[in-house]
Structure formats: structure tokens, C-alpha cells
Amino acid sequence: MPKPVVGESARRRRRPTKNGVVLSEGLIVRTALRMLREHGPAGLTVRRLGIALGADPSTLYRYFRGVDDLTLAIGDMLVGQAMAGWSGGGDWRAGLRDLGLRIHAAYLEHPQAAVLTASRISGKSHEIAADEAILGLLRGAGFPDREAVGVYHTFIDMTLAFAALDAATLALPAEAREADEEIWRATYARLPRATHPNIAAVAPLLVARMNDSAYPAALEMLLDSAASRLTRPRPAPRTARGGGRDRPDKGV
Structure with missing residues (x-):
């Protein structure tokens, strides 16, 4: 059974570790990011993390329930950045x-961590603050709640999906990444028009574009689509007959 996690003030180590530092959640997460x-x-284990911090590995369980809990904190720190x-x-x-470009860039700055965390939901403070801010932007712009949630859902999933995809490319060994990038020039650009017209x-365009992230273009497409939904005319609510008075139908 995992050890109970107590409050920051109660669990803070009073004496410096062997490395001369005082442990905190932030220090542990930053060290874990470096190790990733x-x-x-x-390479991210409690034992190795303890060695890097100059602390007994068991001490880390006073801050996190385990490596998975630490992983969620890492993802939340990326959102905070x-x-x-x-x-x-x-x-x-x-x-x-x-915000989308900032999230994408923050994850790509730490590709190993992005691959590990982009698909996770932490429920931690920075993630919640980002969700609140996005929904506030959309509702403040006039999107009905149902559409605001739809745009939010698409925006955040698309942003994190591209972050994971692009980070996975960056996390490849350099040789493999360079070989993948060269395929557009060495293979696609040489396919004959007779068999692959x-x-x-468009071969020159493929060579020029396909090694760059499509996220900025996809983001603009999403924003265009959202803007068109915001400005399109909305039908007036229909009324139901009967009962001696008009009653609005339920919304879709």
C-alpha cells in the first residue's frame, strides 16, 4: 500500500541532503525532468532519483505516492511553464x-517527458488553471456552453496529440531521425510521375514541408472552424403547441 502523502510544510526536509539542498516537490520534479x-x-526510478538528489529513495514517498504520481506532476509542471x-x-x-503554441513548445522542450505525460490527466493546479482559462476565453467570446466544451476538447486533445507526435520524433536517436527526414528527399521526391502522378x-512541396510540425497549420484550421461556428446564424428557439401557452423546446 502506498504511503500517505502529507502537506508540503509537514513533509519538507529540515536538513539539507548530501548535495546540500532542501527537498521540495519542485526540486524533485525538476530533477526528474533532467533525468528524463x-x-x-x-532511467527514471525512485532509486536513481534519490541518488541524484543525495537523499534516501524512501524519502521521496513523503512527496509523491510513486513514480506515476511524479509523472503526473511532471506533466503539470510542463503546463505551468x-x-x-x-x-x-x-x-x-x-x-x-x-496558449496552444506555448503548450506545444513547452512539451517539445522536454521531449522525453512529453512522450511520457502528454496522454495523462493530472488534475493538478496548472492543468486546472489552463482548463479554466481556455473555457473562460471561449465562453467570454460568446460560445454556448456545449460548443465551448467542444472547441476546448478539440483544442486541448489536438495540442497534446501533436506535442506527443513531435516529441516522439525529437526523442528518436539522431541517426534514426535524420534517416526518417531524408526519406522525403531520397524516396518520395524520386517516385516517377507515370506510377505516382x-x-x-507535389514532391518539392512535400520535401519542403513534411519535416516540419503541422501543428501551427492545424491550429489555424481549428480556429477558423471555431470562428465560423461562432458567427453563423442561430435559429430561434421553437415553441411547442398545447397546454394553452407556448413552451420552448429543449435545446439540442
Whole structure:
């Protein structure tokens, strides 16, 4: 059974570790991020983390229930990095674009951590603050609640999906990544028009674009679609007959 997690003030180590630092959640998460960058997910263990911090590995269980709980905290820290300095004021579209690009960039800055955390839901403070801010932008722009949730859902899933995809590419060994990138030039660009007329017609464009992330373009498509839904005319509520008075039908 995992050990109970107590409050930050109660569990803070009073004496410095062997490395001369005082343990905290933030320090542990930052150290874990560094270990992921240097050794990948397989290198992140409680034992190795304890060694890196100069602390007994069992001490970490006073801060996190285990490696999975630490993983969720890592994902939440990435969202917090994306949110730092973001105001979200003004135009909803500009605010959403800026936040999406910030989240995508924060995950790509730590590709090993992104692969590990992009598919997770932490329920922690930074994640909740981001969700509240996104929904606030959309509802403040005039999206009905159902559509606001739909745009939010699409936006956040698309952003994290691209973050995971692009981070997985960056996490590849350099040789493998360079070999994949070269395929567009070495294979696709040389396919004959007689057998592959469509690929041959656009081969230079494929070579120029396909090694770059499609996220910015996909984000603009999503924003265009959302904007069109916001401005389209909405039918007036229908009324039901009977009972001596009009009664609005339930919304869709």
C-alpha cells in the first residue's frame, strides 16, 4: 500500500541532503525532468532519483505516492511553464493561438517527458488553471456552453496529440531521425510521375514541408472552424403547441 502523502510544510526536509539542498516537490520534479532528458523514461526510478538528489529513495514517498504520481506532476509542471507569462486577455482567437503554441513548445522542450505525460490527466493546479482559462476565453467570446466544451476538447486533445507526435520524433536517436527526414528527399521526391502522378506533382512541396510540425497549420484550421461556428446564424428557439401557452423546446 502506498504511503500517505502529507502537506508540503509537514513533509519538507529540515536538513539539507548530501548535495546540500532542501527537498521540495519542485526540486524533485525538476530533477526528474533532467533525468528524463538525459536517460529517457527507463532511467527514471525512485532509486536513481534519490541518488541524484543525495537523499534516501524512501524519502521521496513523503512527496509523491510513486513514480506515476511524479509523472503526473511532471506533466503539470510542463503546463505551468506554458502558462507562465500568458495573459489570455483580449481576442479569444489570439489568446487560444498563443496558449496552444506555448503548450506545444513547452512539451517539445522536454521531449522525453512529453512522450511520457502528454496522454495523462493530472488534475493538478496548472492543468486546472489552463482548463479554466481556455473555457473562460471561449465562453467570454460568446460560445454556448456545449460548443465551448467542444472547441476546448478539440483544442486541448489536438495540442497534446501533436506535442506527443513531435516529441516522439525529437526523442528518436539522431541517426534514426535524420534517416526518417531524408526519406522525403531520397524516396518520395524520386517516385516517377507515370506510377505516382500526384506525389510527383507535389514532391518539392512535400520535401519542403513534411519535416516540419503541422501543428501551427492545424491550429489555424481549428480556429477558423471555431470562428465560423461562432458567427453563423442561430435559429430561434421553437415553441411547442398545447397546454394553452407556448413552451420552448429543449435545446439540442
